Amino acid sequence: MPIKNRHDFGALVSEARIWLEQAELLGVRELPTLASPSVSEFERVVDSSADSGGRETLEMVREDLGDCQRCPLCDHRKKIVFGVGNPRARLVLVGEAPGRQEDLQGEPFVGEAGRLLDRILLSMGTCREDVYICNVQKCRPPGNRDPEPEEIAACEPFLQRQLAALKPDIILALGRFSAQTLLRNDTPISRLRGNWYSYQGLPLMPTYHPAYLLRNPAGKREVWEDVKQVMQRLRADE
Numbered sequence: 001m002p003i004k005n006r007h008d009f010g011a012l013v014s015e016a017r018i019w020l021e022q023a024e025l026l027g028v029r030e031l032p033t034l035a036s037p038s039v040s041e042f043e044r045v046v047d048s049s050a051d052s053g054g055r056e057t058l059e060m061v062r063e064d065l066g067d068c069q070r071c072p073l074c075d076h077r078k079k080i081v082f083g084v085g086n087p088r089a090r091l092v093l094v095g096e097a098p099g100r101q102e103d104l105q106g107e108p109f110v111g112e113a114g115r116l117l118d119r120i121l122l123s124m125g126t127c128r129e130d131v132y133i134c135n136v137q138k139c140r141p142p143g144n145r146d147p148e149p150e151e152i153a154a155c156e157p158f159l160q161r162q163l164a165a166l167k168p169d170i171i172l173a174l175g176r177f178s179a180q181t182l183l184r185n186d187t188p189i190s191r192l193r194g195n196w197y198s199y200q201g202l203p204l205m206p207t208y209h210p211a212y213l214l215r216n217p218a219g220k221r222e223v224w225e226d227v228k229q230v231m232q233r234l235r236a237d238e
């Protein structure tokens with residue numbers, strides 16, 4: 001924000017104060033050094049007219065998904081929650097499945113857990129509009145139960161196509177279900193988190209789900225350690 005007068009300066013100070021308070025909520029004791037955008041990142045952002053290089057686009061994946069009836073979860077949903085964010089995002093966050101609010105609004109991570117996720121992103125020096133957020137499962141399972149294997153098998157190809165369209169630098173898997181499903185692994189999330197894996201050839205970092213952090217605030221420190229690794233890798237890949 002260009003500072004033209006005392007009012008602009010005051011607004012900037014207020015923004016910075018909010019940012020620091022959010023970071024403190026997450027147990028942050030040291031702040032990341034936010035690197036200036038590299039030339040490649042600048043080109044990535046400004047070259048919005050570039051085509052997809054022959055790859056399938058997110059719009060094409062969404063169109064093919066249509067009014068999906070490929071698994072029994074279609075009987076209960078209000079809205080398909082496909083995903084939101086920047087189609088050129090370097091970071092993609094993958095959660096489990098829509099909850100009640102997400103099902104009603106058609107957006108992932110709304111409500112209290114969504115607000116906490118926004119604060120985590122803010123602490124990383126980014127925001128919802130700069131990343132892409134989606135779920136393994138696009139429709140809400142009744143009672144928020146875990147999706148069944150056949151429901152996952154029907155829906156995961158669409159996640160894979162989303163990721164192929166996005167080609168992010170890093171996937172952040174949020175929560176046990178997302179991490180275990182993507183990694184075909186039943187290791188507890190407490191042991192998966194903090195380590196790098198690969199999904200479709202893309203680096204994947206598992207961490208705790210924001211809804212878990214609402215119940216277990218002590219886990220915020222571990223999430224901060226995980227997202228610090230993500231930030232370091234993003235900076236190194238610039």
Ligand code: SF4
Binds near residue numbers: 071074
């Ligand atoms: S969960 Fe996925 S596969 Fe099942 S109906 Fe919804 S969009 Fe289709």
